[in-house]
Amino acid sequence: MFQIGGHLSTTRTSKHWIVILGIILRLVSSFACASSASTEQMLSTIQIGNSRIDVTLESGDLTVSHDELLAWVRNAAESVAAYYQRYPVPHVALHIIPSGGRGVYGGRTFGEEDGGSIRIHVGKSTTAAGLKMDWMLTHEMVHLTFPSVPDEHHWIEEGIATYVEPIARVRAKKFDANAMWYEVVRDMHQGLPESGDQGLDHTHSWGRTYWGGAMFCLLADVEIRKQTNNKKGLDDALRGILLAGGDMRHDWPLENALDAGDRATGTTVLRTLYARMKNEPYPVDLPALWQQLGIAQDGDTVRFIDTAPLAAIREGITYGTPGDSPKAASEARPRTIMVGRRASPRPIS
Ligand SMILES: [Zn+2]
Incomplete structure (x- = not known):
């Protein structure tokens, strides 16, 4: 820095x-450019x-x-x-x-x-x-x-950037939701633990840093939405961290950021998930998760299945909680x- x-x-x-x-x-500059x-x-x-x-x-x-x-x-x-x-x-x-x-x-x-x-x-x-x-x-x-945050948590910085970037572009209508989920489903497996994995804080491979961090975000998003009847999501948690002053200018312990995020959603999802994933591999059944979210791969795109048990949560992740962003358009x-x-x-x- x-x-x-x-x-x-x-x-x-x-x-x-x-x-x-x-x-x-x-x-x-018109004077200086000639000589520079x-x-x-x-x-x-x-x-x-x-x-x-x-x-x-x-x-x-x-x-x-x-x-x-x-x-x-x-x-x-x-x-x-x-x-x-x-x-x-x-x-x-x-x-x-x-x-x-x-x-x-x-x-x-x-x-x-x-x-x-x-x-x-x-x-x-x-x-x-x-x-x-x-x-x-x-x-x-x-x-x-x-x-x-300290170096051993670099996965959360890259994970948030990897997870939020395509969703943010969909919400601003710069990217198609089908293409977004197609890429998420195609790429997320790179974040799964391989043999010898010692959890996100101790396994600093490219896959675990970027996609392991993104998988933490996806799992947190789904769980926050499950626990709040889809009224809150990871977006609320991340906005809460920002509102608490946690932007890139400041060095924070990771736990402080997670606590600020949890306060914003009224849950303990971030702290609980971190405790499970920081020191252990924590395998995830991604095909089962895509099925529950109602996302089916179909050639080079995906189909959405709206009768899937977590279809509403998939919509919440993609577009945010309805009526949640009155300021976004003008901002x-x-x-x-x-x-x-x-x-x-x-x-x-
Ligand atoms: Zn990055």
Whole structure:
């Protein structure tokens, strides 16, 4: 984790002053660009609810336009805001790095004093359609929503990002629910314990970290919904953690986060499930779970079976509890408030 000192980052600046500053930055950059080989261009500031995302683009060739890049950032921000009913931190410095190849890769997210910073690579040959299909930027933004926990619990950070990202995109209408469940059913088995497994806190393989963590989230979501007659879900627990101040800027013991989540749902599901999964393999019968949720694989998609015993819970996981998100739509509509250029990269250590 590192910190960035920012002239605009720590204060809430009026739109008027931001526009003036944008003009000044453009003037400065027009002088500086001529002599500077490595430049970073300030594309835009996206305002989403009370949060600001400063989008900068490092020098390099790309197929996609600036507008297409900004639409991609907005889609990811809207997805996270749809799931959490707000954007998680006041400010994000988002650095887009043009790179070789095709697609989006190499995303990294860091907690900062006033929010976070994300660095993410976009391949030169990436198309607008490719950006529309991207999941990685949403995954990185989900990392902002949860406190930093000690290393042995890294599975919960990656598990939440892996589990929430596709659901968040469905809730923001950026991704199809059938495709989402198809991928979840296809991929979740990678989180199952293999021989020699010593539980999530002690088995740091890729599968157990990303998909083992996601499986913890799925099991918690189902159990919270069972215990609350489908009135609450993991989304309520995760919003509760965020509301309690547990975002990426802060280092918390894992137990504090789980307790905040459990308080939000009036259950002890997170603490109970953690106790069962932290030191032991805890095998899960995934085919039986898909059957109960009413999800049947059908070629390269899935069919939903609405007479299945947990079909309503599947709907709750997918779309949230009905009437639960009155603020989401307005919070999720971003405004662009500044376009300008900056001459040199922001110092990063
Ligand atoms: Zn991640």
